[in-house]
Amino acid sequence: MRGVTDKIRALLNSRPFRPFTIFTSDGQKTTVADPEFAWIHPFGRTMYVCPDPNSSADEVINILHVTKLATGVRHSQNRRNK
Numbered sequence: 001m002r003g004v005t006d007k008i009r010a011l012l013n014s015r016p017f018r019p020f021t022i023f024t025s026d027g028q029k030t031t032v033a034d035p036e037f038a039w040i041h042p043f044g045r046t047m048y049v050c051p052d053p054n055s056s057a058d059e060v061i062n063i064l065h066v067t068k069l070a071t072g073v074r075h076s077q078n079r080r081n082k
Contacts, residue, residue, distance in 0.1 A: 023068035
C-alpha cells in the first residue's frame, strides 16, 4: 500500500501538475483534476478527492483498493459511473 500512496503523492506534487485518474477494484474511476482538491489522510490509507470543485460532492477512496493510476486520461464522469 505504501508504494501506491507514494505514487499518488508524487503525482499530486508534480510540477507542472497533470490530471490523473484513479481506478479501484470495484471498477470505479475518479479523476484528480487539480491537486488542491485531493488529500491523502496522514495515515496513508484513505484519500479524499473533490472531482468537481463546483460541487459539494467528494469521493473517499481506500488506497488499498487502488488498482491503477493513469495520467493524461480525463473522464467526464467519476465514481458514480455504472
